[in-house]
Amino acid sequence: MTVVFAALAVSRHLQDATGVSIQNLVRTLRTVRSATIRLGRHEITLALDIPAAAQAILDRLPPRGH
Structure with a gap:
């Protein structure tokens, strides 16, 4: 329940x-993903692609810590 x-x-x-x-919110932000791939000692982080609609929602959120 918690x-x-x-x-x-x-x-x-x-x-x-x-x-x-x-x-x-769920429908729009569901598409926002990033990934990190590790191959041996190499690590590749795929760039985060944020669609305009998702960015508009994220811009409405207050800054962290406020």
Whole structure:
């Protein structure tokens, strides 16, 4: 139950901070991914590609620590 209530609190905070419904937040931000590939001693991090719609939502969030 703790995880469920924590997820609800986070989703409500995101909804209030961005003005975007939870369904639209999930749908839009689902595409934002990055990856790190390790081959032996080599590590490659794929560049994070953030679509414009996702960036618009992220820009509405307050800075971390506030």
